[in-house]
Amino acid sequence: MIDGPYFVLTVLGVxxxxxxxxxxxxxxxFVMRGLAALPPAQGIAAMNSINVTAVGPAFMAVFLGATGLCAVLAVVTFVLWxxxxxxxxxxxxxxxxxxxxxxxxxxxxPRNDALAEVDPQSAKGAAYWRTYVREWTAWNHVRGAASLAAAACFLLALT
Structure with missing residues (x-):
């Protein structure tokens, strides 16, 4: 049974x-669908703004905190087995x-960085926006599923 600080780490991982x-x-x-419904220049501007805001303390604490916890949990698990x-x-x-x-x-x-470089008013920018939304969202599905599956695995480890 997982207990003590290891239990706390696992709960925090969940x-x-x-x-x-x-x-x-x-x-x-809904966010990407809403952005995709905007004219390309507006969607690009909104997503670029979101990308700048996302690297702020709130999201980064959760995202990098989860990453750090997962790394610590992996090391502790290998050590304690x-x-x-x-x-x-x-x-x-x-x-x-x-x-x-x-x-x-x-x-x-990399897609966010490429989006920041396009001219939102250009035909090239509009074409890239359509590709960006499709590809970025597909990879986001992967990230979401992986994070949810990780949480479920940690929960199962506690049972």
């Missing part, structure tokens, strides 16, 4: 990954570290 999954789900469910929950803890950590953090760094951030 909460942090769950909050991260919720943020990603909101974007996939508990009788119960080992597979769930390692799987949950890997899901978030690769499927959420890794995808953010490898897929979403």
């Amino acid at each position: 909460l942090a990954c769950g909050l991260t999954a919720g943020a990603f789900a909101a974007f996939s469910a 508990p009788e119960d929950g080992t597979v769930e803890l390692l799987l949950g950590s890997a899901l978030h570290l690769v499927g959420s953090f890794g995808v953010t760094v490898a897929a979403n951030i």
